[in-house]
Amino acid sequence: MIERVIENWLTEASEKSFQLPFCHLLAFEGYTVLHLSRHCTMEMGKDVIAKDADGLPVAFQLKATGASKVSSDHWRTELMPQVNQLVLQAIQHPAIDSQKRHRSVLVVNGELEEEASAAITQYNQALQVTHGDQTQLEVILRGDLYRRFIEMKDVLVPSELRQFRDFLNLYLLEGNGRMPRDRFSSLMESLLIEPIAYSKKPELARRVTAAALASSLAAHGFQTSANHVALIEVWTNYCAHILCVAEKAKLPKKHWEQSVEIGLEGLKSSLAALLSEMERRNNFVEGDPLADVPMYRIRLTHLLGLISLCGLWLPDERDRCEDIVRRYLSYMILWGEYAVPQFLAVYLFLSKVDATLLPADLLRTILNTLQSLATEPESGLAGAEVGEEEYIQRSLKRSSRHRRTFGCTSRTIEGILHLYTRHNRRQSVCGLWSGISKVQRTDFEPKDKQDYYRFRVEEGSQHDWFPSATQSWSQLRLDASESAGEAIPILMKRFPLLYLSFLMMFPHRFNSSGVRWLDTVLPTIH
Amino acid sequence: MLPDYPLAKKFFRQEIEERLNRARSAHMLDVAEEAMFEGQQLNVTREDGSADQVAFEHRQYNIQIGNEEYIHLRWQELLARVERVGEQMGTDAARMMYSEIDRISQITGNRADAQGNLTPAKFLEFLREKIELDFDSCGRPRLPTIVAGPDTIEIIRKVIEEIEGTPELAREFAVVIGDQRERWRDRESHRKLVD
Numbered sequence: 001m002i003e004r005v006i007e008n009w010l011t012e013a014s015e016k017s018f019q020l021p022f023c024h025l026l027a028f029e030g031y032t033v034l035h036l037s038r039h040c041t042m043e044m045g046k047d048v049i050a051k052d053a054d055g056l057p058v059a060f061q062l063k064a065t066g067a068s069k070v071s072s073d074h075w076r077t078e079l080m081p082q083v084n085q086l087v088l089q090a091i092q093h094p095a096i097d098s099q100k101r102h103r104s105v106l107v108v109n110g111e112l113e114e115e116a117s118a119a120i121t122q123y124n125q126a127l128q129v130t131h132g133d134q135t136q137l138e139v140i141l142r143g144d145l146y147r148r149f150i151e152m153k154d155v156l157v158p159s160e161l162r163q164f165r166d167f168l169n170l171y172l173l174e175g176n177g178r179m180p181r182d183r184f185s186s187l188m189e190s191l192l193i194e195p196i197a198y199s200k201k202p203e204l205a206r207r208v209t210a211a212a213l214a215s216s217l218a219a220h221g222f223q224t225s226a227n228h229v230a231l232i233e234v235w236t237n238y239c240a241h242i243l244c245v246a247e248k249a250k251l252p253k254k255h256w257e258q259s260v261e262i263g264l265e266g267l268k269s270s271l272a273a274l275l276s277e278m279e280r281r282n283n284f285v286e287g288d289p290l291a292d293v294p295m296y297r298i299r300l301t302h303l304l305g306l307i308s309l310c311g312l313w314l315p316d317e318r319d320r321c322e323d324i325v326r327r328y329l330s331y332m333i334l335w336g337e338y339a340v341p342q343f344l345a346v347y348l349f350l351s352k353v354d355a356t357l358l359p360a361d362l363l364r365t366i367l368n369t370l371q372s373l374a375t376e377p378e379s380g381l382a383g384a385e386v387g388e389e390e391y392i393q394r395s396l397k398r399s400s401r402h403r404r405t406f407g408c409t410s411r412t413i414e415g416i417l418h419l420y421t422r423h424n425r426r427q428s429v430c431g432l433w434s435g436i437s438k439v440q441r442t443d444f445e446p447k448d449k450q451d452y453y454r455f456r457v458e459e460g461s462q463h464d465w466f467p468s469a470t471q472s473w474s475q476l477r478l479d480a481s482e483s484a485g486e487a488i489p490i491l492m493k494r495f496p497l498l499y500l501s502f503l504m505m506f507p508h509r510f511n512s513s514g515v516r517w518l519d520t521v522l523p524t525i526h
Numbered sequence: 527m528l529p530d531y532p533l534a535k536k537f538f539r540q541e542i543e544e545r546l547n548r549a550r551s552a553h554m555l556d557v558a559e560e561a562m563f564e565g566q567q568l569n570v571t572r573e574d575g576s577a578d579q580v581a582f583e584h585r586q587y588n589i590q591i592g593n594e595e596y597i598h599l600r601w602q603e604l605l606a607r608v609e610r611v612g613e614q615m616g617t618d619a620a621r622m623m624y625s626e627i628d629r630i631s632q633i634t635g636n637r638a639d640a641q642g643n644l645t646p647a648k649f650l651e652f653l654r655e656k657i658e659l660d661f662d663s664c665g666r667p668r669l670p671t672i673v674a675g676p677d678t679i680e681i682i683r684k685v686i687e688e689i690e691g692t693p694e695l696a697r698e699f700a701v702v703i704g705d706q707r708e709r710w711r712d713r714e715s716h717r718k719l720v721d
Contacts, residue, residue: 385563407560426719434717444565457564465571469716476719508563 001164005171006149009217010109010142015062017216017223018109018145019047020235020266022062024212025148026050027258028205031058034095036265045085049093057102061086065110072115079106080123087127087137105138109145152210167218175221176287178387179233181505185455187218188241193454196249205255208242212259228274232306235267236501243491244453264498271310275317278303278324294396297333298388304332305342305504308349313497315526322353334369336382336391340412341503341510347419348500348522363420364428370413371435373406380406384507409440409464411508415515418480422519426473437469443511445487452489452509453502485517496521538601545605549612553620555671578630585618587611624673646695649685650702658713659706667703 010018023033030053037047048060061082063070070079083106090098112120120139127135170183191211195204215238216223222230239260246256278284284300285292304325311321325346334343343366350359373381382391383406394406417436421429429436446452446460485493492499496518503510551559562568568580589611591599631637638652660668672682689695 380558383560385561408558409560430719433719434714437717442560446565458566460565461567461569462562462565463569463571466573469573469713469718471719473719473721 001168003150005168005217006213007146009171009220010146010149011067012220012224013064013066013109014223015047015064016269017220018064019062020262021149021213021216022060022107022145023048023050023262023265024209024259027262028209029053029148033258033262034093036262036269045082045087045089046091049091049096051096052103057091057096057100058105059086059091059102060105060107063106063108063110065108067110069111069113070108070116071113072119075112075116075119083123083137087135088131101134103138104136105140107140107145109142111141111143112139149213152206152213167214170218171220173218173221175223175225175227175230177227177230178389179219179222179230179237181233181237181455184215184218184234184237185241187214188237189454192241192245193248196245201249201251201255204245204249204251208245208251208256208259211238211241212263226273226277228270228277229302229306231270232267232274232501233505235263235270236498236505239263239267239495239498240453240492240502240506243489243495244450247450247453247489247491248448260495264495267498267501268313271306272314272317274303274306275310275320275324278307279320294392295388297331298335298339298392300328301332301335301339301342302388302504304328305339305345308345309497309500309504311349312345312352312500312522312525318353321349325349334366334373335388336373336386336406337370337384337410337412337510338382338387338391338507340366340370340384340416341500341507344416344515344518345500345504348519351523360420360423360425363416363423364425364432366416367413367420367432367436370410370416371432371439374408374410374413374439375435380408381410382406383409384411384510409442411442411444412510413439414441414443414467415510415512417476418512418516419519421476421480424477429473429476433471437467437471441465441467444508449487449489452487453492455506480516482513483516483520485513485521487511487513488517493517493521496525542605542608545608546612546615549609550616550619553613553616554623555620555673557623583622585615587615644681644685646685646689646692649682649689650695650698653699654702654705657706659703659710661707661710665707667706 019036023036026033026048031050033048033050035046035049045061046059047062050058050060052058063079065074083104086106087104091102092098096102120137124136127137166183167187170180170187173180188211191207191214192204195207199207215234219231219234221227222234242256242260242263245251284296284303286299307321307324311318311325314321329346332339332343332346334340343362347359347362347366350362370381373379379395382394386394386406413436417429442462442464444460444462446454446457448459451457451460488499492502499514499518503514566582568582569577570580571577589607591604636656638648638656640648640652657670659670662668672679674682689699
């Protein structure tokens with residue numbers, strides 16, 4: 001059945017949706033992928049630039065034709081002009097000598113009609129005459145793509161029927177909702193984490209590629225619906241689990257580094273696409289417009305967090321991101337701790353682009369809201385585990401006795417307090433301290449630090465504590481200045497912006513150590 | 527396999543879970559509960575700096591429906607069974623909670639013993655010495671909830687009535703509340719940033 005799933009996915013895939021798994025496949029086959037075009041806009045006819053195992057530069061152009069075959073007309077009128085750019089124009093990339101000959105490959109997820117095939121043969125013959133033997137167009141068709149993907153089959157298919165059904169359910173998702181974190185994580189666990197116990201390193205390396213394909217397959221619905229938020233989370237989830245297996249199994253860099261880089265390219269591409277969508281739209285309603293009313297600002301808050309991440313990650317898009325964030329900043333809503341990482345992203349972005357007191361004031365607002373909600377006897381503070389849908393359902397269902405709906409502990413208040421303390425706003429912290437000191441803190445530490453990447457961990461300890469009622473300001477400043485990030489796994493520290501995306505996806509992994517580290521490291525990045 | 531009705535049953539399942547939780551929570555006296563989603567250990571550090579490790583206890587409850595019952599069992603009867611189990615869960619959880627309070631109060635010494643003879647004077651003494659009251663922003667006391675068996679509740683109710691009905695005792699009660707308010711203000715005044 002997996003063969004049919006792959007075949008179906010390959011047939012229906014757009015250029016964008018099979019670009020990333022194709023790059024993962026190249027990486028696995030020994031290529032070094034240097035560049036992917038974003039939005040699938042071709043840059044001089046080249047969607048992917050790589051070096052093959054012999055160091056020869058290779059340029060790929062991807063074409064999605066799906067179930068239909070490429071006709072000779074299609075080749076002549078649409079493909080050939082683009083292929084000319086692919087073949088005849090030198091690769092412009094810092095890692096490639098533009099004087100050096102490159103291989104040119106046209107990748108089509110469909111088939112060629114006989115006439116088109118003959119036309120391409122003639123095209124190559126003409127190239128041979130005008131440019132010599134070395135300049136030829138190679139073609140990869142669906143059959144070849146399928147064969148290469150299907151070689152992943154035995155690691156791709158979850159071994160138990162229940163897991164395979166879960167995998168299929170992901171593949172068949174409509175794509176209009178949130179990425180189901182638990183199910184995606186479960187898929188990654190079954191592909192990458194569980195096999196650590198019995199697989200050797202080369203096998204795990206193969207699984208890294210298979211996991212990329214599995215992520216693409218499972219994200220099929222999101223890709224079709226252009227649900228960029230879900231795709232951001234898919235690639236964040238993928239990259240986090242790759243880092244997890246890399247640390248746990250001590251994989252050499254060559255087995256995972258390129259896969260993470262490709263995954264990050266997918267993430268950035270989705271961020272850029274989300275930015276374009278937000279600029280295009282005059283409202284952010286989705287689905288049933290009447291029922292969207294309670295969700296609107298919650299969605300907007302999440303979007304602003306992601307746009308802030310986009311602004312931090314893509315310097316060329318910073319102005320566009322800043323425009324959106326400033327326009328909608330006052331409509332953000334701190335409905336629960338789940339939203340705190342989204343606010344954190346906005347704070348970190350504003351810290352980069354705004355020299356006024358606005359970023360610090362945002363932190364104060366967060367602190368004030370957290371302590372108000374946590375000490376509010378009627379409702380409480382929705383914890384980091386409570387997602388948007390559960391929050392709304394529980395809030396609307398509150399009994400007529402107004403029993404406290406949520407708890408009174410906070411996972412995030414300590415980290416936010418430390419960031420605010422770094423701004424040296426003593427009087428302001430003084431004013432908030434009475435409420436802040438009443439909020440019980442909570443923190444979870446996995447027994448094995450490398451398990452931090454995972455959605456759920458069996459072994460670990462939760463620690464609940466109250467701060468001292470009387471707090472020394474100088475001690476607080478000292479605590480706030482710490483930035484070693486001891487609570488974060490080593491490899492994650494190489495990717496600070498991935499960490500920020502990770503926190504927005506898994507808010508229950510928010511801790512003060514990580515947040516202090518992030519706040520210290522980010523200003524040093526472009 | 528026989529046909530199932532997942533859409534309708536999703537609705538019924540939600541109703542069952544709501545009834546179960548409602549029956550369970552009724553015994554928990556609005557004490558805030560936090561779920562722990564991962565890990566197998568909980569360490570607690572209290573305001574006074576003392577630390578503790580919470581022991582987990584596994585509990586399991588069954589709702590049984592015999593094969594023959596399916597024909598005759600009505601929905602409301604099933605919900606009644608669910609609520610009974612919820613009440614049992616709530617009672618057990620409450621018992622665990624009181625047992626833990628008992629254990630901790632043994633350690634801290636924060637206990638009061640009327641030795642079978644609770645008088646207004648002793649009651650006021652306990653209120654003054656053993657209980658820490660909080661107040662709202664208007665200075666109104668957040669009086670604690672008294673949990674006791676029916677006989678003890680009756681005794682306590684009579685003592686409270688006597689205090690309220692006797693001017694001298696009512697004045698003393700007001701003084702105790704006033705003392706508590708001052709102690710609360712003192713505690714709150716310690717919530718501050720110092721150098």
